[in-house]
Amino acid sequence: MVDAVVTVFLEKLLGALSEESRVFSEFRDKFETLQFELQLMRSFLKDAERLKRKNETFRCVMANLRELIYEAEDILADCQLQSRDDGLFSSGWFMCTNPFKLPFQYQTGKSLGEINRKIASIKQNIPSYLGVPLLNQLEPINAQNDQMPRQSSPVYDHTQVVGLEGDASKLKEWLFEADKGILAIGVVGMGGLGKTTIAQKVFNDRKIEERFDRRIWVSVSQNFSEEQIMRSMLRNLGDVSVGDDKGELLKKINEYLLGKRFLIVMDDVWGSDFTWWHTIYEALPKGNGSSIIITTRIEKVAQKMGVKKARSHWPKCLSKDDSWLLFQKIAFAADGGECKHPDLENVGKEIVEKCKGLPLAIKAVGGIMLCKPSHYHEWRRIADHFHDELAEDDNSVIASLQLSYDELPSYLKSCFLCLSLYPEDCVITKDQLVHWWLGEGFIPLRNGRSAIEAGEDCFSGLTNRCLLEVVEKTYHGTISTCKIHDMVRDLVIKMAEHDAFFSTKDNNCRHLGIASSMAQKANHKLRALLSTTKTGEVNKIASNTAKKFCESRNLRAMDLSRSIFDTPLSGLLHQIGVLQHLTYLNVSNTHPLVQLPPSLDKLSNLQVLDVSYCQNLKMLPPCITTFKKLRVLVASHCGSLEYLPKHLGRLSNLEVLLGFKPAKSSQLEGCRIGELRNLIQLRTLGIRLSCCDEIGDTEVNVLVNLQELQHLSISCFDSHGNNDLTAKLDKLFPPQQLHELSLEFYPGKMSPSWLNPISLPILRYLSISSGNLANMNENFWGNDNTVWKIEGLRLKSLSDFEEEWERLQRVMPALRVVDVSWCPELMSFPIENVGFKGGVWKEEVHKS
Incomplete structure (x- = not known):
């Protein structure tokens, strides 16, 4: 991932060098030397990922280079912090005599000089063991394929099912034949064959929905507990069941299903111990034509779960014609799912043939080609690359996924590796990913693009390449949650461990997922600490663990959402002010949270702050109005929050504001709705109103000139049919370019x-x-x-x-x-x- 690390660093360095800061001017020559050396190496680093997989020595060298870039990025961030105080120490004589500044000057200059010398040495020595041209003969390049598009890319629907209709029909016939006991059906086959897709097609079929009173889908990960399976079943039935023991959980499952015809899908089952299944099975009501579908890679698993041979289904690989049809639907989605380039058809069919009829492999390579220009030479290069990957691993799914990773633009590689933190079958929200990428600087922000828009493009880039699977969409089709296939997860974990991005075995890495059982140590390398709990679950974090969260001084992203602490969170985070590099802070749905810690006022680099679903949070501190870099502020579903602080209109970079509760005329410390007219970068706005006093007579035109506003939601919960508020709302004209509008609890x-x-x-x-x-x-x-x-x-x-x-x-x-x-x-x-x-x-x- 060295090319990705270099790309992110150069993006930040480019922005820093454009600033008028004397702190930077002192080290400008060293930063510019570093920039020049890395730009020279970029053309070579594009192929470094494949080269280091074949050469152990080169792998170590690239690891050293990666560490040097991270060190340089930390120095750059420290310089930016020093720049905030630049005005206080503007005179040269004061700078020279200030004892607090001299050590920083000396150490920074020394460290940058050493980094430049080591990078120059790496560049000169690479040819000696790889047989490549001298890097100093290369010219700086403008990597067009590696740049983010200037305009938003379309989001394509890759949920099409091709060639699996016969499989689904066979399973449906069996389900309609069931009458006594519980029918067990097995779908068995290798990874990437489409077992889950077949089960989903059956599960969501209209006739199946009508036949069964209850339908339950459970994703069974390799590391699961009996209790987790039970809770997942109950969540499907609309019961969160917090605090129940296993006996009570089984009793509830029985009560919900008693007298009902139900269908249960146990997806992707592994293991050899099936005590958990026998316990659950015995508690299920029998009869009424109820059924169970089990998908697994292992035939013995299905047998031990009660599947008879006559009800075991082995999906076959796709036919040659179906393989080509599926590939076309993805690779040529921009052309309506049909190949309209005769010169590409032969090479396209050659690529498809290498996939051996496996749907996951076909979708992966199809996603690559969708994002490539429709030029023969580019397609020929991909076909040759695929051939090389298959020579190393004859598994076409693994080879296609590795190819997909290698062909990612460098900025998307960083985004992709973030998926390594999430457990099996975890449902991931798009907002968490985009906010994390933004906070850690993975998203290129040039060309005047909106930060959130650029982040959503990165998300689309991964979904279009079939590296993310859609789980849930809004009513109009926008993706809100996603997950990753277990084989994609295997790849991303392998790549993340190779590059010290994340490790399942070592807590001393740069990115960690929060778990209830974690024993957090001081980790000065840590860049991101994120809640990665599964849907319906919460983190229960001990105080002694939580207190250590603020010891990782280089932390950029901290997401504590969906966590329960045994003491107030504001006390546990009272030292959060030392995390001055922090750019993303999420404390949504945490308990107990009544107020944010006072030292929050030192986090001037914050770009994303999310306090949503904190029902006991009574106020936001006035200091947030000084966070000039803030782009996202989410305070929705905070029932106790009376208003947001005064002077919120100073946040000129704000793009997303949700849960805005304007102050009444009597609430002098609160922000009036009139201040919104200053937030000219707003793209998404959610307003919560309850009475007419929250909109002054001169404030009814506050939204009309917000020219960037695309998404507006207005909620009048607790307004009780207020006629005066209705009259004010009738004058609250939105801007003409509005794209999406939501009205909740409209009083009129x-x-x-x-x-x-x-x-x-x-x-x-x-x-x-x-x-x-x-x-x-x-x-x-x-x-x-x-x-x-x-x-x-x-x-x-x-x-x-x-x-x-x-x-x-x-x-x-x-x-x-x-x-x-x-x-x-x-x-x-x-x-x-x-x-x-x-x-x-x-x-x-x-x-x-």
């Missing part, structure tokens, strides 16, 4: 007058949930020349909403995704296209 009976296709001409997604809304304002319907461009519509829990569905459709001709639930008065809704289950109506047909 009539929609606001600005909710019309003329005022919001490019609105694509509209969500209205809860509240008193009964009718749409006349402006909503537009006119003969103006209709909505809305593509996604969600109407939820609107008990009084009595408009006609057909009329809504007429003014939204571009509508393709609809989610309607608990709207009993909605007239002429197309019942033939919906399912009615549990009181929820949802249109299943996506309109083209």
Whole structure:
């Protein structure tokens, strides 16, 4: 990963050298020498990953180079901290006589000089054992393929299933034949064959959903406990079951399933001890045609879990035609899933043939080609590279994944290695990844791009390459959570351990995931400490462990979300001020958290602060308004938070602000809604309102000039149908370029007058949930020349909403995704296209 480390460092160095700081001017020549040497090496470092896998000596040299770059990055960060005080020590004579500055000057200059000498030596000695040209003969390069695109890349849907329809049909036939006892079905085969995909296709089938009263999906990791499996089953049934012992958990499972026909999928089962399964199986009610599907790589596993040979299914590899079809759908997704480049067809089929019909391998190489230019010579190079990987490992899945990693742009390699921290089958939120990447500087921020937009592009880059699997999307299709295939996880852990990014065996690495059992030691190399718990689980962290979190002085990212501490967190983090390099701090959903530690005021480098779901948090300290670099502030779902601090409008770099609770006129220390007009970089804004006093008469135009704002949500929870607030909201015009709008608990009976296709001409997604809304304002319907461009519509829990569905459709001709639930008065809704289950109506047909 040396090329990735160098890329991140050069990005930071480029920004630092552009600053007008005397601290940097003292070391400018040494930093510029370092920059020049590394730029010379970049063309060579692109191939270093493959070279070091074949040469042990070179691997050690590259490890030394990586450590030197990390050391230089820490020095750069220290210089930036010193620059904050530059104005206090502006005169040369004071600098020379100040005893606090002299040691820093001396040590920094000495360390940079030593780093430059060692890097120059590495560059000169590489040819002696690799037989490559002298690096000093190379010219600095502009690695176009390694740069982030100037514009956002499309996000493609790679969830298509090809060639597995027969497998799914066979399993469905067996399920419909079940009547007595519990039918056990096994799906057995090697990794990457599509076992989980087949099970998912069956599990989500409409007829299967109608047949079974309860459906439970459990991902069984290699390292699991009986209790974890039980809790996972109960979460599927809507019960978090915190605090129950195993006996009580089994009793609850039985009660939920008693008298019901259920389907349980145990996905990716390993191991030889099945005591856990026999315990659970005995507690399950029998009869009613209930069934269990087990996916595994090992036939004996299925047999020991009660699968008879007649109900064991071995999926076959994809046929030649299906393999090519699947490859086309991914590699040519930008062209509608069909090869329209005759010169690429032969080399494409050659690549597909090497995948040996394994869907995971085909998707991996297809993802690579999607992100490459459609040029024959580039495709030929990839085919040859794939051939070389297969020569080293004949497993086409492993070879394709290794190829995918090697072909990642360097900035995406750092992002990809972050996935190594997460346990098996862990559901990962996109926001956590993007905020972490932003905090640690993995995302290139040049070309005037929004930081969050650039981070989301990195996320799309990994999903488009099939290195991330989609778990959950919003109603309009935006990915919110993801996971990684276990074979992808094996690769990323191997690469992370090679590069000392993360290790499952050594806590003295640069990135660690928080676990309840961890025994944290002082680790001065540590850059990121993150909560990586699975859905529905929490970290229970002892005080003596938590107190050590602030001892890692080079920490950039600290995410303590979903954690429970035995004493107040503000006390445990009272020394957080020493972490002056910290850029990402997440304490969301932690307990107990009533206030943030006072020393937070020293964290001037913070770019992301997340305190969401802290129900006992009563206030945010005024110091956050001095964090000039802050880009993301999330304070949503903080029920006790009365307002945000005054002068929030000074945060000119803020791009995301969620949970904004404006102060009333009597709350003099709070931020009024009028300050939002200064946040001209805002892309995403979530406002929480409860009374009209929170919007002054001169503040109703506060949003209209926020030209970067794309996503706006307004929640009026606890407003109790306030008519005065409704009148103010009717004047709170959003900007015209708004892309997505969400209204929750809207207090008025009539929609606001600005909710019309003329005022919001490019609105694509509209969500209205809860509240008193009964009718749409006349402006909503537009006119003969103006209709909505809305593509996604969600109407939820609107008990009084009595408009006609057909009329809504007429003014939204571009509508393709609809989610309607608990709207009993909605007239002429197309019942033939919906399912009615549990009181929820949802249109299943996506309109083209």
